[in-house]
Amino acid sequence: MLDDATLAAIAATVDPARVLELEQALIRIPSSTFKEQAIADFLAEYLERLGLQVEVMAVPHPFEPAIVSRQPIARLSGTGGGPTLMLNGHMDPGVEMSGWSVDPYGARFEDGWIWGMGAHDDKGGLVGAICAVAAIVEAGVRLRGDVVVTPVVAHKLGGAGTRALLDHGVRADLCINLEHSNNTIANVCVGVVMARIRVSAPELFFRYSAEAKARYMNPIEQIAEVVRRIGPSLDSIPEGAWMRFAPHPELPGFPTHTFDTCHKEHYYHPNHTGLDTREAELQLQFRTVPGQTIESVRADLVRLLDGIKAEHPAFAYVLDLPAPGTERTWCQDPMLCPAGHPLVEALAVGQRLASGGPAQVGGYGRLGNVGDGNIIAAALGIPTVQYGPGDIRIYREWPTPDERVRLDDLVTAARAVAYATARLCG
Numbered sequence: 001m002l003d004d005a006t007l008a009a010i011a012a013t014v015d016p017a018r019v020l021e022l023e024q025a026l027i028r029i030p031s032s033t034f035k036e037q038a039i040a041d042f043l044a045e046y047l048e049r050l051g052l053q054v055e056v057m058a059v060p061h062p063f064e065p066a067i068v069s070r071q072p073i074a075r076l077s078g079t080g081g082g083p084t085l086m087l088n089g090h091m092d093p094g095v096e097m098s099g100w101s102v103d104p105y106g107a108r109f110e111d112g113w114i115w116g117m118g119a120h121d122d123k124g125g126l127v128g129a130i131c132a133v134a135a136i137v138e139a140g141v142r143l144r145g146d147v148v149v150t151p152v153v154a155h156k157l158g159g160a161g162t163r164a165l166l167d168h169g170v171r172a173d174l175c176i177n178l179e180h181s182n183n184t185i186a187n188v189c190v191g192v193v194m195a196r197i198r199v200s201a202p203e204l205f206f207r208y209s210a211e212a213k214a215r216y217m218n219p220i221e222q223i224a225e226v227v228r229r230i231g232p233s234l235d236s237i238p239e240g241a242w243m244r245f246a247p248h249p250e251l252p253g254f255p256t257h258t259f260d261t262c263h264k265e266h267y268y269h270p271n272h273t274g275l276d277t278r279e280a281e282l283q284l285q286f287r288t289v290p291g292q293t294i295e296s297v298r299a300d301l302v303r304l305l306d307g308i309k310a311e312h313p314a315f316a317y318v319l320d321l322p323a324p325g326t327e328r329t330w331c332q333d334p335m336l337c338p339a340g341h342p343l344v345e346a347l348a349v350g351q352r353l354a355s356g357g358p359a360q361v362g363g364y365g366r367l368g369n370v371g372d373g374n375i376i377a378a379a380l381g382i383p384t385v386q387y388g389p390g391d392i393r394i395y396r397e398w399p400t401p402d403e404r405v406r407l408d409d410l411v412t413a414a415r416a417v418a419y420a421t422a423r424l425c426g
Helices: 004-012 016-027 037-050 123-138 160-167 210-214 219-230 294-311 342-355 372-380 407-425
Strands: 053-060 068-076 085-090 113-115 147-152 174-177 191-200 256-264 279-288 317-320 384-386 404-406
Touching (some): 004 123, 004 342, 004 407, 016 037, 016 113, 016 123, 016 407, 037 068, 037 123, 037 147, 068 123, 068 160, 085 123, 085 160, 085 407, 113 407, 123 147, 123 407, 147 160, 174 342, 174 372, 174 407, 191 219, 219 256, 219 294, 294 317, 342 384, 372 384
Parallel strands (some): 085 147, 085 174, 174 384
Antiparallel strands (some): 053 068, 113 404, 191 279, 191 317
């Protein structure tokens, strides 16, 4: 085990000039989802120059296999006998919106702020991870455990890069997912599951029999009844109402939901969705709390839908959960790592040393968000936290143009991760 003085010295080795230089370099490389090739090559070369063993992995698009991006897998090998820590972050930026007041790829640095597309979502997180590893290397310290740095593609496609990474066989014992959290340590995060409800009814013209009318409930009215029973988007689902769950104190306001799409065709108009004119379709997503599963959400929805059927015999539904096409994208379990776990404690000490203030542990910094850490924790069953520079609460809304991050916060994150990595793997 490394002593406290050595750990602090490693953290202090983080060079703010390197942090700024790397952050600006990454911002200046456009890297839309499945167009990350240039930034992947840049990072592969950068990590190789640091002395890490680098493999570049091809990643086909999950829905269009002819489209292929790539991502580096970089390993700082240890001497043996220590745990393997994964430092995971994504290379594709957040939603690429118009309306910027500065060049989104200019990497402007002014008054301590760095502006640019992906400045904290998630290029800032990657910079924190890489500069942390650089500090360990340059301090001349050889760790016992391995450190695996995984800049991944296609987070914005439901973590396609991280899922491909795990399918490729990459494994670890611990993980820090470098997502923006205002440098708070998110040991608990919501999950997400998308549902599709399709309803149907026989066509009924204005002249009808009583028997035909008794078998009829307009599909739009069926969807309206589903919406009414579930409740308004983004409202908290009350405990003891239609959904069964145990509230989590770190996730106030959750579980909740939002209605994403609603479709109904009519024979008077061109058909845009391929639905039969007798059908209507609703897609919605839930943000869930620990203890909820796909199976529990499905049971809750079936109970609610069967309740409508009991009151309206003409109500006819088909439930798909997860919604088709989201099984390997936006279907992620909630994430929970005990606050007393050594991973959380090591990062908290690193954060205190790097910032000079208290470390905040809990759901606050990632409230409502999911990250690739959800995928890693569920797939590998390993302790995982989400942590990184950048706070979306500085904006009036998120996503937003004019994304920016403070250099001081990037340096703090790099030093905290350097400390935690050396402590856990040393």
